[in-house]
Amino acid sequence: MSAHVANVRPQPDQVLVDIVDYVLGFEVDSALALSTARYCLLDTLGCGLEALSYPACTKLLGPIVPGTIVPHGAKVPGTSFQLDPVQAAFNIGAMIRWLDFNDTWLAAEWGHPSDNLGGILATADWLSRTAVAHSKTPLTMKHVLEGMVKAHEIQGCMALENSFNKVGLDHVLLVKLASTAVVGQMLGLTRDELINAVSLAMVDGQSLRTYRHAPNTGSRKSWAAGDATSRAVRLALIAKTGEMGYPSALTAKTWGFYDVSFKGQPFKFQRPYGSYVMENVLFKISFPAEFHAQTAAEAAMTLHGMLAQRGLTAQDIKRITIRTHEAAIRIIDKTGPLANPADRDHCIQYMVAVPLLFGRLTAADYEDDVAQDPRIDALRAKTVCVEEPQFTKDYHDPDKRSIANALSVELNDGTTLEEVVVEYPIGHKRRRDEGIPLLIEKFRNNLARRFPAKQQQAILDVSLDAARLEAMPVNEYVDLYVI
Helix, strand or coil: CCCCCCCCCCCCCHHHHHHHHHHHHCCCCCCCHHHHHHHHHHHHHHHHHCCCCCCHHHHCCCCCCCCCCCCCCCECCCCCCECCCCHHHHHHHHHHCCCCCEEEEEECCEEEEHHHHHHHHHHHHHHHHHHHHHCCCCCCHHHHHHHHHHHHHHHHHHHCCCHHHHHCCCCCCHHHHHHHHHHHHHHHCCCHHHHEEEEHHCCCCEEEEHHHHCCCCHEEEEEEHHHHHHHHHHHHHHHHCCCCCCCCCCCCCCCCCHHHHHHCCCCCCHHHHCHHHHCCCCCCCCCCCCHHHHHHHHHHHHHHHHHHHHCHHHHHHEEEEEEEEEHHHHHHHCCCCCCCCHHHCCCCHHHHHHHHCCCCHHHHHCCHHHHHCCCHHHHHCEEECCCCCHHHHHCCCCCCCCEEEEEEEEEECCCCCEEEEECCCCCCCHHHHHHHHHHHHHHHHHCCCCCCCHHHHHHHHHHCCCCHHHCCHHHHHHHHHCC
């Protein structure tokens, strides 16, 4: 005999309610969070501009139907496209994630909270252009910055204690959830409508991590976040029509997310939502590399200099030992053939070999013409990774949040160079004073890839003036980036 399930509509899951009440009720009053959000905005847009140099990215951009232009639609920075907000969110999201060079959050689940900018900026721009067309007041860039703070917070706080990768799900699930909440608020959804929207995000099928791992590592990992943030815009627009939600999307017995996809376990939380994540977010400043390898690449650059001082090269190396943290071993410790750039930028051995050989690590170094150099695979074969328990402990310590790597090199003559240890990458909060000038320089370089000098300067004049940027209408700021 089967047991009957009472068909009584439950109250919404508390996790969904907490997200919605935070988005609707929290006032971003942290000067540090807003300042960091501004630098995050510049860095994220700059990463997107650099990606436009790669045909593998640009082939995915533009309208679904070629030639389509949407009146009052959102514009895609660095291009001439003007699209509906869903497709614009995909375009912007794919651009900013393509080279694995935007910000990072590391915890039980890692991810890139600035991925949410795809949906946030596209929606804000579309709403602003529509408002201006109807003689109404557009949103300002401060609304975008506040939306970024909240999206970062939702994604980051959910990630602190909940590992989606351990159940085979990709972290872009959190992009979809955070973007849905923030975009829904921008669209003016009521509290009930917004709860419906975030429930729709959880009911959705979630992306598998298949495309991030051997033997299937591929370029979907570069557009998956664009897909997630654009789906969020679509779900928020669906909810705005009054479409119903699913209040126990997480907790429903058998059919809810916990039972289907999370081994029956509820989400855990370390802290309430505020502005913690934006204040502590990690920037990728020096290297377009998976973040667990940032300090390894920095250490390799130092070792490259030490070899050069001795008149030696990477060919004089017999063995490389990387002491690292558990997450790095689980995600990027990789042997065997590397099939494509997406495979290479998630291999710590590759990201150490290139700077040891050439004294650099750029996005171009993952391409086939560089990867075919036999010396790279020769160094990879000489490299071993071992977990350092203290590094793993400090990685999870909320007061440290280090991402440490230590490199030691044994030479062919039997001598060993002094081990190089880097605990905190230059994009870490503990190195902000050192990192921000370099981040701004990275932004300048990325502007120069796409725009003439006069247009570069116009963007910089606004972007480096916090008060002016916050007050500027979204559509006017985005127009500065139009080709």
